[in-house]
Amino acid sequence: MSNYTQNTLALHAGYDYDTQRTISVPIYQNTAYSFENLEQAAARFSLQELGNIYSRLTNPTNDVLARRLAAIEGGAFANVTSSGSAAVFYSLLNSAHSTDNILxxxxxxxxxxxxxxxxxxxxxxxxxxxFDIDNPASLEKLIDDKTKAIFFESLSNPQISIADTKAITDIAKKYGIITICDNTVATAFLHKPFDFGVDIVVYSLSKYVNGQGSTLGGAIIERENLNELIKNNPRYESFNTPDESYHGLVYADLPLPIFSIRIITEWLRNIGATLSAQSAWNLIQGLETLELRIQKHSQNALEVAKFLESHPKINSVFYPALQSNKYNNLLKKYFINSQASGLLSFEAQSYEEAKKICNEVKLFTIAANLGDSKSLLIHPASTTHSQLSKEELEIAGITPNTVRLSIGLESTSDLIDDLKQAIEK
Structure with a gap:
C-alpha cells in the first residue's frame, strides 16, 4: 500500500481481513500457536520459515500495528514493545554491548x-x-571506534528543542554509525526522520498515538536498506559474527531486516517486554485518528503559547511555532506545515510562582504524561526529571521555574482562561 497517503495507511495498512472478514482488526488473545507438524515448528525456530511461535515474539494483532506504523513512517519493518522505555532500551542494546559507547x-x-x-x-x-543538540558539530570530537549509536529526540521533552536532523545524520554516515531518533512528540504526521537520513525511529505509543492516556506501548522502526550500513561494518560485530545462543546464526546473512529480526530473537525472546494484544488493539484505534488530532493539538498549542508569551508574569515560552522561538527556522525546514505538536513549556517568575500555577489550574490536570486528548501539566524539575542532578538539569535547560504543558483538544478559550486565573491568582 506504499502508494497511499499517510492518513489512508493509518486506517488500512497491515490488515487484509481475517477469515471472518471483520472490519475491525481482531484481538488475538492467545499465548501460543499450533504448528502443522514438527518440521514446521523446527523451521520457524531456526528462522528458515517466518511465522508465529509464541506471543512474546509475535502476535497477529501486534503485527498489524507494527506494519501500520512502518508504513506511515516509510520504514522497512517495525517491532512493538510494552512501553516507550522498552523501545529505547532495546534499540540501544541492539546497537551496542559492554565496552562500547553511545552518544x-x-x-x-x-x-x-x-x-x-x-x-x-x-x-x-x-x-x-x-553532545549539545544545538551544536551538532560537537559530535565529531566524541566519536571513536567504539561509538555504536547516536540518540536524540526530534522534538525534545520538555525543552521543546528541534534537532538539526540532517546535520546529525550526515556526521553519522561519515563514520558508519547508526542514528536513533525518538519521534514521540512530533509523530510521523509532523516529521519523518527517515527522509533526513535517520536509521531507527523509536516511539512511546502511550502518548499521541494512543491519545487517550489509556495504554502503554512502544515501537522500534528501521529504515529501508539499513542492512547495507550494518553488513560487514566492523562497528557491528553482533550482526556479523555467529550468535552462539542461536546455533551460530549470522544475522548479516539473513535476507531480512536484520536490526528488527535481532530485536525479536535477542531482546523480546530473552527479556520479554512484549506488548499485549489488547494494548495493540487500543493503539490501533488511536492511530486511525492521529493525523486529525495532531493538527488540532498543534493549533491549540500555538494559541496557548501566544497567550503565555504576551502575559507579563511569564518570563519566557518555549514553542517552536512562535516566530520568536530560536527553533522556528528548523521547524520550517523539518516539520510538515510548520506545525509543532501539542507540547510546550514556559518559565514562571519563580519556583513559587511555578508551583502556584500547577496547583491553581482547574481544567489542566497534573500528570506525568503527554499527548492525551485532555490537557495536562507537570513541573519537570521535581517530577519527570527529578533524577537529574542540578548540573544535569542546567545542561538540559530545565530550571525550578519550568512548567511543561501538554495541550489537549479542549476549547482554547477555556484553556487560556484556566491558565490566566492560575497565573494571576
Whole structure:
C-alpha cells in the first residue's frame, strides 16, 4: 500500500481481513500457536520459515500495528514493545554491548537520560557521552571506534528543542554509525526522520498515538536498506559474527531486516517486554485518528503559547511555532506545515510562582504524561526529571521555574482562561 497517503495507511495498512472478514482488526488473545507438524515448528525456530511461535515474539494483532506504523513512517519493518522505555532500551542494546559507547543529546526525556547516563554504564558497561543538540558539530570530537549509536529526540521533552536532523545524520554516515531518533512528540504526521537520513525511529505509543492516556506501548522502526550500513561494518560485530545462543546464526546473512529480526530473537525472546494484544488493539484505534488530532493539538498549542508569551508574569515560552522561538527556522525546514505538536513549556517568575500555577489550574490536570486528548501539566524539575542532578538539569535547560504543558483538544478559550486565573491568582 506504499502508494497511499499517510492518513489512508493509518486506517488500512497491515490488515487484509481475517477469515471472518471483520472490519475491525481482531484481538488475538492467545499465548501460543499450533504448528502443522514438527518440521514446521523446527523451521520457524531456526528462522528458515517466518511465522508465529509464541506471543512474546509475535502476535497477529501486534503485527498489524507494527506494519501500520512502518508504513506511515516509510520504514522497512517495525517491532512493538510494552512501553516507550522498552523501545529505547532495546534499540540501544541492539546497537551496542559492554565496552562500547553511545552518544546522546543533552536535551531528552529524563527517563532516557537516566538510562543512558547511569543504567547502561553502571549495569551494562555501555558508556554514554552527551553532545549539545544545538551544536551538532560537537559530535565529531566524541566519536571513536567504539561509538555504536547516536540518540536524540526530534522534538525534545520538555525543552521543546528541534534537532538539526540532517546535520546529525550526515556526521553519522561519515563514520558508519547508526542514528536513533525518538519521534514521540512530533509523530510521523509532523516529521519523518527517515527522509533526513535517520536509521531507527523509536516511539512511546502511550502518548499521541494512543491519545487517550489509556495504554502503554512502544515501537522500534528501521529504515529501508539499513542492512547495507550494518553488513560487514566492523562497528557491528553482533550482526556479523555467529550468535552462539542461536546455533551460530549470522544475522548479516539473513535476507531480512536484520536490526528488527535481532530485536525479536535477542531482546523480546530473552527479556520479554512484549506488548499485549489488547494494548495493540487500543493503539490501533488511536492511530486511525492521529493525523486529525495532531493538527488540532498543534493549533491549540500555538494559541496557548501566544497567550503565555504576551502575559507579563511569564518570563519566557518555549514553542517552536512562535516566530520568536530560536527553533522556528528548523521547524520550517523539518516539520510538515510548520506545525509543532501539542507540547510546550514556559518559565514562571519563580519556583513559587511555578508551583502556584500547577496547583491553581482547574481544567489542566497534573500528570506525568503527554499527548492525551485532555490537557495536562507537570513541573519537570521535581517530577519527570527529578533524577537529574542540578548540573544535569542546567545542561538540559530545565530550571525550578519550568512548567511543561501538554495541550489537549479542549476549547482554547477555556484553556487560556484556566491558565490566566492560575497565573494571576
Amino acid at each position: 546522546y543529546s543533552n536535551k531528552i526525556y529524563g527517563g532516557s537520560q537516566t538510562l543512558l547516563s547511569y543504567v547502561l554504564p553502571k549495569r551494562f558497561g555501555i558508556q554514554a557521552k552527551s
